[in-house]
Amino acid sequence: MNNIYTAISLFSGAGGMDVGFKDAGVSIVWANELDKNASDTYEANHPEIILRRGDINESLHELHNYKGTDIIFGGPPCQGFSVAGKMDPDDERSKLIWTYLDVVKIIQPKAFVLENVKALGTLAKWKEVRDEFLKVANNLGYICYPIVLNSSDFGVPQKRERVFFIALKKDTFNYENIIQKINSHRKPSKSIRKTISHLGPAGTENNPLTCTSKITFASKPVMRKSPYAGMMFNGAGRPLNLDGVSNTLPASMGGNKTPIIDEEFLFNPNANNWILNYHKDLVEGNIQPRFGEAPSRLRRLTINEAALIQSFPENYIFRGSKSSIYRQIGNAVPCLLAEVVAKAVIKELDEI
Structure with a gap:
């Protein structure tokens, strides 16, 4: 230049x-x-x-x-x-x-x-x-x-x-x-895992838990070829492929439209991929759809994680309510x- x-x-x-x-x-x-x-x-x-x-x-x-x-x-x-x-x-x-x-x-x-x-x-x-x-x-x-x-x-x-x-x-x-x-x-692009795992578990100092919207199973799941598409859970929030990249982060995050993270699999790549296995069992007819809340290892994407997925600097300062910040990130x-x-x-x- x-x-x-x-x-x-x-x-x-x-x-x-x-x-x-x-x-x-x-x-x-x-x-x-x-x-x-x-x-x-x-x-x-x-x-x-x-x-x-x-x-x-x-x-x-x-x-x-x-x-x-x-x-x-x-x-x-x-x-x-x-x-x-x-x-x-x-x-x-x-x-x-x-x-x-x-x-x-x-x-x-x-x-x-x-x-x-x-x-x-x-x-x-x-x-x-x-x-x-x-x-x-x-x-x-x-x-x-x-x-x-x-x-x-x-x-x-x-x-x-x-x-x-x-x-x-x-x-x-x-x-x-x-x-x-x-x-x-x-x-x-780096994978989601490489992008966010250094922040630590949700609820820790560098990665506050910012979305507490419950994750519940869809009684009539809409299945797709990929376990990261379709609707296996209620709401529009879909699981993220930790070894791939995210779909478009929406401005409507903050509630049950917030993407889903398998925290156990995030920090241990050798752990079982719960989402993948659940999807496979449903597709193959090995199990019936579950009811109620999903396992505690599944939780929503945090604000700090969403900001990194949008490639904001890690020290970027956000102002406003949690829902407003999610919206700002999704609109960026x-x-x-x-x-x-x-x-x-x-x-x-x-x-x-």
Whole structure:
């Protein structure tokens, strides 16, 4: 990297994307976040950055002072586009991608990066929205590409697919260039076991027990080929494959949607894999589904573990209630993935 680039962070949340951009060498000068607890978290970890709390529309006038900042990045709330939600184009949160472009129009950065759910980048349902976004970006002077990335391809122990709309002002910018730069950072992810086991058992000093939602057996389990899919337990929280990577951590964690850990197997790889064996016995018809509470060796993912799976630094400070912190973590862009995208954009700017 030959230059220090400045950036504005929009819809900053707890600051996961900001960690990645800072680690890539970007100097963030201004940020905005609506949620109080996420704002408290952001300020606790990024005290040097000017953070404007509240609706971004109320701060647009101030952004004229930052015209010419090099990069804008951020992930507008995605519930309106998410297949896990109502997929409502009239959802107020769906309209924030246009507010994002309002900021681009004011600042006129060299580049911008907008992150959102995969559906916005791929589903036919959102083709008109996608095309209009690219058209508006083009009218503002940018070449923009929607690129779907899976965080597990870049060292994050989580299968999390998201679309990144990456745009630069220069005509020399093309899809092959940016893809090549992103792919140069591909690397295997650590397993869940290697990511979290050093924290110690849930309930100890470095790993407080933060979710006490009971784990109970489903009387009519929904079976899948994998023991880590389907629904063998009540609620949407599924067991994690300790020797693999996690599925996408949802913002709805904190109760019975929180993923499940086999603690005995976590700290002793030679122990029996209880989840695997229970699944096998059910599939083969060796046993009937159990009733009541699951064995005590099964418990919910903690906040500290969830943060590491999202690739937050281990010393990252979170503010708010437990449910709010789980939500902040689930809503975040994995820090390592954000860093990869930032490095690719920086390299492209350097070459230009």
